Amino acid sequence: MSAITTTAIDIAKIRAQFPVLDQEVNGKPLIYFDNAATSQTAKNVVDALVEFYEKDHANIHRGIHTLAERSTKAFEATRERVHRFINSEEADEIIFTKGTTESINLVAQSWGSKFLKKGDEILISQLEHHSNIVPWQLAAERTGAIIKVIPINAKGEILMDEYKRLLSAKTKVVAVNYVSNSLGTINPIKEIIDLAIAHGATTMIDAAQAAPHVKLDVQELNCDFLALSSHKMYGPTGVGILYGRRDILEATPPYQGGGEMIKDVSFSGTTFNDIPYKFEAGTPNIGEVIAFKYAMDFIDDIGHENIQAYENELLEYAMDKLQQIPGFTPIGTADNKASVISFLMQNVHPYDLGQLLDVKGIAVRTGHHCTQPLMDFLKIDGTVRASFAVYNTKEEIDIFCDALQKIVERFK
Numbered sequence: 062m063s064a065i066t067t068t069a070i071d072i073a074k075i076r077a078q079f080p081v082l083d084q085e086v087n088g089k090p091l092i093y094f095d096n097a098a099t100s101q102t103a104k105n106v107v108d109a110l111v112e113f114y115e116k117d118h119a120n121i122h123r124g125i126h127t128l129a130e131r132s133t134k135a136f137e138a139t140r141e142r143v144h145r146f147i148n149s150e151e152a153d154e155i156i157f158t159k160g161t162t163e164s165i166n167l168v169a170q171s172w173g174s175k176f177l178k179k180g181d182e183i184l185i186s187q188l189e190h191h192s193n194i195v196p197w198q199l200a201a202e203r204t205g206a207i208i209k210v211i212p213i214n215a216k217g218e219i220l221m222d223e224y225k226r227l228l229s230a231k232t233k234v235v236a237v238n239y240v241s242n243s244l245g246t247i248n249p250i251k252e253i254i255d256l257a258i259a260h261g262a263t264t265m266i267d268a269a270q271a272a273p274h275v276k277l278d279v280q281e282l283n284c285d286f287l288a289l290s291s292h293k294m295y296g297p298t299g300v301g302i303l304y305g306r307r308d309i310l311e312a313t314p315p316y317q318g319g320g321e322m323i324k325d326v327s328f329s330g331t332t333f334n335d336i337p338y339k340f341e342a343g344t345p346n347i348g349e350v351i352a353f354k355y356a357m358d359f360i361d362d363i364g365h366e367n368i369q370a371y372e373n374e375l376l377e378y379a380m381d382k383l384q385q386i387p388g389f390t391p392i393g394t395a396d397n398k399a400s401v402i403s404f405l406m407q408n409v410h411p412y413d414l415g416q417l418l419d420v421k422g423i424a425v426r427t428g429h430h431c432t433q434p435l436m437d438f439l440k441i442d443g444t445v446r447a448s449f450a451v452y453n454t455k456e457e458i459d460i461f462c463d464a465l466q467k468i469v470e471r472f473k
């Protein structure tokens with residue numbers, strides 16, 4: 062048990078960073094419980110974005126004028142910041158992408174095109190988001206590799222014995238999420254990686270849901286690739302990163318061709334830039350990358366340990382209250398969970414529930430959450446998902462539970 066309590070969290074100070082929360086939706090104070098889809102953006106992040114467009118807007122790396130130097134410096138400062146945030150060995154191991162989806166596509170396409178061949182096996186889990194399934198399906202189609210799925214139990218936990226059984230000399234890559242977006246399961250990622258390494262497999266970790274909740278240390282994890290998205294971490298949309306160890310990135314062919322990723326171009330051939338630029342063709346989301354640095358500052362200022370302890374408190378509080386509502390069925394009850402509650406309510410379709418909650422100013426997600434194979438396994442079409450962030454409160458959970466109670470009574 063962590064000794065940290067809510068006293069470590071100054072909720073008023075945190076909420077002051079999110080003016081978006083201070084509004085009414087449908088005549089009711091907004092309660093934002095759709096954080097697993099995207100979290101709200103911290104004010105210091107928005108300020109940095111505005112400052113960039115008002116004062117420093119220039120393209121990076123190519124200009125010698127003052128604005129270009131300023132924007133390049135700020136852009137590269139975010140790379141340094143990510144390097145410290147995930148404890149990579151070097152900043153050059155950080156590649157900016159549009160987000161987790163693009164990062165995984167980069168690996169599946171570029172690394173996959175060189176290193177996957179007919180009969181090789183790609184291991185993914187039953188818990189994956191579509192963005193850690195479809196890129197591998199495309200890679201498998203192109204290369205003749207085969208996808209194998211690591212099964213889970215009814216609680217939504219990876220079956221480690223089954224995983225061990227599936228691993229073999231044929232396993233070329235293990236691509237799994239750290240935290241499930243649909244169920245909140247926190248996977249035993251270190252053990253998963255260690256076992257993959259023992260079988261000579263490359264590892265690709267989807268940390269989209271982990272990054273806002275769990276401290277990431279890629280050297281300790283010893284993974285080959287890791288992806289995350291800024292917009293789930295209180296940062297801007299359109300930015301994410303791919304971490305790759307230097308040796309593996311150097312061995313991986315470029316993803317897209319264009320400016321920035323080359324050393325020399327002639328009609329007889331092209332030589333490619335060094336990492337990370339080899340993978341950063343074209344003009345990126347410069348302002349958003351620059352502002353992303355402030356999202357990591359926001360998280361680190363509070364501290365992952367404090368965030369996790371507080372969110373766990375919210376999770377336990379909400380589960381205690383929800384269990385008392387007749388007809389409440391949690392979907393995904395892993396022992397180790399992030400602050401995500403997927404559920405069904407007897408007699409009320411998730412879509413209707415989502416709409417009725419919206420009428421009360423409460424934002425939740427409904428549907429398959431981009432995990433259709435997981436829903437198929439659970440034999441359901443979808444769920445209602447409430448996912449908490451560090452700015453949510455127990456008072457909001459009270460209002461949410463009251464609203465649910467009233468809706469259930471109407472549908473009795």
Ligand code: PLP
Nearest residue numbers: 160161162190192238242269290
């Ligand atoms: N992986 C997981 C576990 C996710 O939750 C998401 C988004 O919901 C993604 C990947 C895709 O992230 P993005 O849409 O930012 O590329």
